[in-house]
Amino acid sequence: MFRYLRYLILAAVGLALLIVALANRTPVLLKAVPDDFAAFLGVTWQMQLPVFVVLFGGIVIGVLVGFLWEWAREHKHRATASTKTREVTKLERELANMRDATSVPQQDEIIALLNRPKAK
Numbered sequence: 001m002f003r004y005l006r007y008l009i010l011a012a013v014g015l016a017l018l019i020v021a022l023a024n025r026t027p028v029l030l031k032a033v034p035d036d037f038a039a040f041l042g043v044t045w046q047m048q049l050p051v052f053v054v055l056f057g058g059i060v061i062g063v064l065v066g067f068l069w070e071w072a073r074e075h076k077h078r079a080t081a082s083t084k085t086r087e088v089t090k091l092e093r094e095l096a097n098m099r100d101a102t103s104v105p106q107q108d109e110i111i112a113l114l115n116r117p118k119a120k
């Protein structure tokens with residue numbers, strides 16, 4: 001049920017993006033530097049693109065910058081978690097070794113009663 005609802009929502013979002021793209025096909029001139037500064041440098045980098053490409057490109061670049069920013073911000077948390085995981089693994093290994101070293105084979109209850117030291 002929820003799978004079909006998800007497909008329906010994805011189809012609606014895709015249709016909305018397609019409508020926005022078709023409505024904004026007008027080409028615009030995208031410039032890297034202002035005209036006065038470009039004349040001073042002698043570099044006039046510009047490109048003519050449809051508006052929807054500029055719009056969707058800006059959205060994609062914004063999402064990527066947000067992901068990278070968040071990844072860098074959470075680095076200290078991931079490093080701490082990794083350190084703690086290694087410590088837990090080491091301590092579990094030590095505990096298993098200690099249990100193996102101090103473990104006594106299980107005996108039958110009657111044999112344990114017979115082997116019990118006698119009180120004087």
